[in-house]
Amino acid sequence: MTRDERGARVMLSRVVEPGDEVCGRWIREVGPVEAVRWLTGGGGQPRGMTDARWAGLRARAERADPDRDLDRARAAGVRYVCPGEAEWPAQLDDLGDGRPVGLWVRGPSSLRMWALRSVAVVGARACTEYGAHMAADLGAGLAERGWVVVSGGAYGVDGAAHRGALAAGGATVAVLACGVDRPYPSGHARLITRIAEQGLVVGELPPGAHPTPSRFVLRNRVIAALTRGTVVVEAAYRSGALVTARAARRLGRFTMGVPGPATSSLSAGVHELLRQEAVLVSDAAEVVELVGEIGELAPERRGPVLPRDLLAPGARCVLDALPARRVAPVDAIARAAATSTDEAIARLYELRALGFVERHGDGWKLTRQATAPVRDHREVR
Incomplete structure (x- = not known):
């Protein structure tokens, strides 16, 4: 990765929205340096893009300052990882033209190495005590077995999964829908700071970028692609956690669900997922049996012998x-x-x-x- 290519990708992370497949195809076809030249007035207009959208991208490009973003990142202990570099997780390439332009990473460990043995644990923000307990138990159990727990840093199930992994002295990754120097939600500032110290905080957006509803949804595809499988703990029918699970399914990853009370609306989405395409799991051992290597089997379940x-x-x-x-x-x-x-x-x-x-x-x-x-x-x- 040359300095010009890196600078171009840093700039494009400020200009292009996450998951934009039209821009992704254009960058793949002409390269990041040429794409920046087009944006700054030195080229044409990508095919399949409207005039209004192109004008919006060029307006963003006028305000972009990659050197400023890199300086701000260095001050916050953040690095930028580009496709093809040693730390880049190759499984993100499965997203095709929707893969990230690059990733901003905060934390001391290698993202590529951690992603090789990782599981996503996601679910409802307004979870029940049962959901929080199951998420924390899964996080701790996976960490104790040497697996990296990946989630979105949100309230509810995400936070419980991260805390479970941290409490077990294990590894965890928070994938944010904003700049990684800007903990969101603000109520999780201490948790995200701790994750950055003991694990990794990752995002597509440059320093200082704020989250939006669409960015949360698109962030989920990164969680799905980064991991070997996704476990959903409590989710209503319209939960973003189901978006993550379905993205995992499309990418050929394992999709798992933790069942809950049939009368709970927060379990309705998980149960629908289980009816259609997911595997039921109840603890970390069953998750590892599915996503792990040959021989990593869960203990046989049986009642007491009288x-x-x-x-x-x-x-x-x-x-x-x-x-x-x-x-x-x-x-x-x-x-x-x-x-x-x-x-x-x-x-x-x-x-x-x-x-x-x-x-x-x-x-x-x-x-x-x-x-x-x-x-x-x-x-x-």
Whole structure:
């Protein structure tokens, strides 16, 4: 990357809106230096662009000052990473003409290296306690397993995911829809500063740039492209988190959702996503099983093993034949178990040795150990 090319891309980051595919195609075709020459009056007009839009871009170009932006970035500890450079995450190229012109990065680590093993955790800003708990738990669990947690730095699920990763001493990346020297939302200024110290803060927009609704939406494509998969924790039908998940799906990344109460509007979007295209996950181990390498498997899920589960089929059949609360004679037990009296007696003594039954004269009765689990309280007739 030559100095002229870098300067041109810095200027274009001030002029071109994130995700503008028309401008992206034009920059790809003529190169960033030539694109700047066109903007400053030395060339034609890109194909597919209206006169009004071209005039707007040229007006922005007149006010752009790449040297000032670079000076301001250096003062804030921010660097500019261009496509093709060593730190550039190659997976962002999957966005085609919608890829960023470049990225402003704040933090000490290598964005390319971190992105190789990263997962996005996104969701509702106005999340419930359940959503915040699940996001923090996922963030911490992924960090403990050596994965980088990527999110948008917003209130709610985003903030909880970042905090979970930080609390576990792990790595996290905040992708902002504004200049990375300008923490947004302002209520997360301390969190974003901490992320910049322990992780990375990334954005397409130059220093001092402010966020807009459209920039938030377009920021989500970077989160999706940067990571191996996206987990959605609580999202209504119109949530921006679903935009991230669907972008991940289009890019061939894994799409995952954490289920919630069927009666909650904040889970409605996640459930719709799960019905159509996503994989249900409930913890970090299940996320890693999906996005990780061969052999990174989640533990097998099963209910508790009860002592009676370990009995041989014949012994279990005799145990089930005993009434719940009274003494039963051997012949009644044998009849209920559909076996012989001798077999029933042999099984009863076996069950007594294991603590399941006790003898009362000529009859047999269940012990407290045997009646503790829920069972079918049928009587021997």
